Amino acid sequence: MAATPVVVAIDGPSGTGKSSTSKAVAARMGLRYLDTGAQYRAITWWMLHAGIDVEDAAAVAAAADKPSIVSGTDPLAPTITVDGTDVAAPIRGQQVTGAVSAVSAVPEVRTRITELQRSIAAEAAEGIVVEGRDIGTTVLPDADLKIFLTASPEVRAARRSAELTGRSGGPAAAGADVVATREALLRRDAADSGRKTSPLAKAADATEVDTSELTLEQVIECVVTLIEERGRRPR
Ligand SMILES: Nc1ncnc2c1ncn2[C@@H]1O[C@H](COP(=O)(O)OP(=O)(O)OP(=O)(O)O)[C@@H](O)[C@H]1O
Numbered sequence: 001m002a003a004t005p006v007v008v009a010i011d012g013p014s015g016t017g018k019s020s021t022s023k024a025v026a027a028r029m030g031l032r033y034l035d036t037g038a039q040y041r042a043i044t045w046w047m048l049h050a051g052i053d054v055e056d057a058a059a060v061a062a063a064a065d066k067p068s069i070v071s072g073t074d075p076l077a078p079t080i081t082v083d084g085t086d087v088a089a090p091i092r093g094q095q096v097t098g099a100v101s102a103v104s105a106v107p108e109v110r111t112r113i114t115e116l117q118r119s120i121a122a123e124a125a126e127g128i129v130v131e132g133r134d135i136g137t138t139v140l141p142d143a144d145l146k147i148f149l150t151a152s153p154e155v156r157a158a159r160r161s162a163e164l165t166g167r168s169g170g171p172a173a174a175g176a177d178v179v180a181t182r183e184a185l186l187r188r189d190a191a192d193s194g195r196k197t198s199p200l201a202k203a204a205d206a207t208e209v210d211t212s213e214l215t216l217e218q219v220i221e222c223v224v225t226l227i228e229e230r231g232r233r234p235r
């Protein structure tokens, strides 16, 4: 008997483990995977590249429909391109990270990206895990399962610093500064929670999972169990 497709929304603040959890759960359950933060980062990269002042909401709004953003949804090898250019690496840089909350707060940007997200989810015949900030509240309010991941700022900063330090090759790297990383995470959370249009928020019917004291494997197991309870078995 074919498995029933399932749509899973995973939201939460920065660095709570959304991407790591979503990719692993999707791979284990035979689902597609969509990183919506990567889409906002991609449009931000394009704005910066085009010389648009990202603090000028009118200029950002006027350009919102110009770039073509394509997301590959294989959880083992997710991809993101803008006008055919692979931007997977540059969208993770400091410049984009520092600008993305301003761009994602512009309603015309959100309308454009939300439409894209809904069409990708609708095409995923086998089901999909979609992660972001407003998936359960706005993008896919009828998702079969909604998870809201949290973790203390200290834990998130320590995890992110370890990741950045590893990526840059040693403790001397800027990513090793846990205090600065914590401040940057909290600044981005405040901007994402405080915007008028579709802010970062927990849907009323979402299950909250505090990952502060959990290993990544435990969080993955928790989400897989919740999906199985809705009748979907791993492949
Ligand atoms: N439960 C966990 N235990 C330990 N480390 C974890 C856990 N969950 C995630 N991590 C690590 O924390 C870091 C941040 O995780 P991840 O990128 O998945 O978070 P995120 O919520 O998607 O972040 P962002 O919103 O900024 O994209 C990664 O290095 C990841 O390996």
Ligand SMILES: Nc1ccn([C@@H]2O[C@H](COP(=O)(O)O)[C@@H](O)[C@H]2O)c(=O)n1
Residues within 6 Å of the ligand: 014, 036, 037, 038, 040, 041, 100, 101, 102, 104, 105, 131, 132, 133, 134, 135, 188, 192
């Ligand atoms: N559904 C979403 C997802 C993301 N954003 C914005 O993108 C930024 C980057 O997200 P990451 O998950 O890659 O860190 C995030 O800070 C938000 O500004 C969003 O608005 N809605």
